[in-house]
Amino acid sequence: MTTPSEPGDGRPDPGLSVIMSERRQLINVAYRLLGSLAEAEDVVQETYARWYAMSRRQQESIESPGAWLTRVAGRICLDLLGSARVRRESYVGEWVPEPLPDHTEWVNGQGAGTVDPADRVTLDESINMAFLVVLESMTPAERVAFILHDVFRYSFAEVAEIVGRTPLACRQLAFSARRRVRASQTPSAPAARHAGLVRDFKQAWEAKDIAALVGLLDPDATMIADGGGLVSAALHPVEGGEQVARYVLALAERAPDLTLLERTVNGRPGLVAQHNGVTMTVAAFDVAGDRIIRIWAVRNPDKLGSWPVAGSGH
Structure with a gap:
């Protein structure tokens, strides 16, 4: 996103660096609220557009520009979450949050062209796929209140200004x-x-060893595949360790020329499947004890734009 380096009156903007220094924080907040990097970037762009739509006098009257930006971005996210719920109810198949690569992949890979390195999402426990999926079960107001207070440590008074409810609520x-x-x-x-x-x-999948796969999966394991309606994927969760193993092997049979790579997905070890150097699937795993209990496989190309092509990562 480009933003003006000068206000409309042509004078240098001494507060520009202060305003732009908030960008990374805004991206981090918006991604956790929306589960989509593309939507998070749109929110931040709209937030800055509203800041620069104000006159210099209006900008200077704002005591804390950072708090203003967060408040505006939070309100935009709240509105989007309400409409997203409707969109995702009509989504073909299962909806999974957009997976993010490790920073080294982002810097060297294709994603570097679309995301400024300074705006990368911080990969901590509030970004792992299991956590993001739980957030999807919350109401928009719950999600905003929880993320802003528990993850980013905003006071309930500040959260109340965004959500439009009392601090107690x-x-x-x-x-x-x-x-x-x-x-x-x-x-x-x-x-x-x-x-x-x-x-x-990965090794069991490549070897097409169903016994090994079943042994790695919890008997009640679940696999959710997100194709976005554009790419074939399971319309419903695949449930049961043996069923997941068979589904995975069926995928391997249909696409024998896929290359599997071990990569960090949302801060945790995962797998990336590439075909002719193009990322086709990103898989995140949830592990408990000595078994895999959940797999999220994202195949929707709209959610894979941050992932590098072969040879660009480590």
Whole structure:
């Protein structure tokens, strides 16, 4: 996104660096609220457009530009979440949040052309796929209150200005959201164990070893594939470890020339499937103990724009 370096009266804008320094924070907030980097970027662009639509006098009257930008971005996200719920109800197949690559992939890869390195999303626990999926179960107001207060540490008074409710009501929203998160949580495996299971899964998939795959999957494992209606994918979750293993092997049979790569997906070990150097599928994994309990496979090309082509990553 380009923004004016000078206001309309032609004078240098001494506050430009301060205003633009908020961009990364806004991207981080908007992605967690929306689960879509493309939508997050649109929100930030619209937020800055509203700032620069004001006169210099109006801008100077705002005591905290950063708080103003966050308030505006939060309100735009709240509106979008309401309309997104309607859109996702009519989405063909299952909707999965947009997966994000590791920073090194982003810097060197195709995504670097669309996302400024300074605007990259910070990959922490509030960005892993399991967490983002839980957020999808919340009401828009719950999601905004929870993310802004619990993740970004805004006060309930500040959240109230965005959500349009009292601070007490926002506290209750965050409490309800927190309860949803706790109810969905499973003990996470150590990073090394998680990576090892993903690596073993990759090798078993490549070897078409169904017994090995079943052994890596929890008996109640679930796989959700998001094709966006444009790319063939399971319209409903695949449930059961053996069923998931068979589904995965069927995919391997239909596309024998796919290259599987171990990559970081939303801060955790995952897999990327490429065909002729183009990323076709990004898979995120949820692990509990010694088994894989959930797989999210994103095939919708609209959600894979940040992923590099072959040879551009590490």
